[in-house]
Amino acid sequence: MLTSSIFRSTLRPSSRRCWIHVEKRLEELQLVLPPAPGPKANYNIVCHAAGGMLYVSGHLPVTLDGSMFTGRIGADGRDVAYGYQAARQAGLNIISTLKAQLGDLDRVEHIVKIFGIVQSTDDFKEQHKVMDGCSDLMMEVFGKTAGYHARSAIGTSTLPLDISVEVEAVVQLKPFVK
Template identity: 40%
Template sequence: MSENAESRLNVLGLELPTASGPAAKYANYVIVGGLMYVSGKGPFGNPKGKLGAEFTTEQGYQYAREAGIQVLAVLREALGSLDKVKRVVKVQGFVNATADFDEHHKVLNGFSDLMMEVFADQGLHARSVFGAVSVRDNLPIIVDSIFQVEDGQQ
C-alpha cells in the first residue's frame, strides 16, 4: 500500500466530502499542544434510530465508518492534508442503543478500521465506546476523536 495517508485514501477510492460544521455553539475542532480535538461527528444523511431496534450491528459499523469519513474531512480542511496527522490518539464512540444491545465495540470498529486503513500503524489508537440512552438528533452513533498533528498547526 502507499506510504502516506493521502495516497492511501486514493488507493481506497475514498473522496472526502466538505467538512460538516458544528451542530450547535462549539468549535468543530481545537488544536492545542500538538493535539487536535475533533468534535463529535455522525454518519451521512442523519439517519435516526437505535442500534438493536432500527439498526443492526452491521449497519452501525457502516455508520461509524461514515462518521470517520466526516472526521477525515475536518482534518483535511483544518490541516490542508491528512499527511500532517502524526497519529490517531484517542477515539470515543457514543452508540445510541437499546438497553439489551451489547455489540457497541463491533459498531465502533467501523471507525477504527478506517483509521487503520488511512493512517496504517499510526492509526492504532486508544478508545472507549459507550451505550447511550439518546444522542443528538437521534443519530445511531456519534464519534469524537483526538489526533497528534504536526507542530505549528493552529
C-alpha cells in the first residue's frame, strides 16, 4: 500500500472536519465499495500524490466476491452492456482506493481525467460507450461539479489477466487544512 509517511500525512484528513456527503450519496445509490485493491504487479503504490493531484494506477473490474469481468468485448456475447458493467466496477474500485487513501471522499475536489482501455475485438468500435460505465458512475457519486471529467478510451487486443477493461484516473484534491 503506501510506503511513505510523508505521502500518508498529506492525504490524512483533518480531525476537525469530516464530511459525509459523498459517502451518503453512495448509500443513497445503494453502492457498496469493494475492498481497496492492492498492486497486481511490481509496483508498490496504487496512487501517487503530487501538487494537489492524485494519480491513480490502472484499476481492474474486480467484484465484491473477488471475481473479475474478463474476456474481449465484441466476442463470446460480451457486448457493450457487459463492458459498461466492467468499466463501472473498475470505477467502484477507484472510488474504494480513494476512500482508503484519503479517508474522506469529500477530499475529492474534481475527477480530472479518466483513461480507459477496453480489451476488444478488432471490429468492435464502441469503446467510448463501454467507458460510459465508469464516467456515469463518477457523475452519479461525485455530482456534476466534481465528477465531470476529461476522458480517453482506447481498444486493445489483450489486457493482463484477461480483464475486459482497465481504468486509471487523475483526481484533484481539496487543499489540506491542518
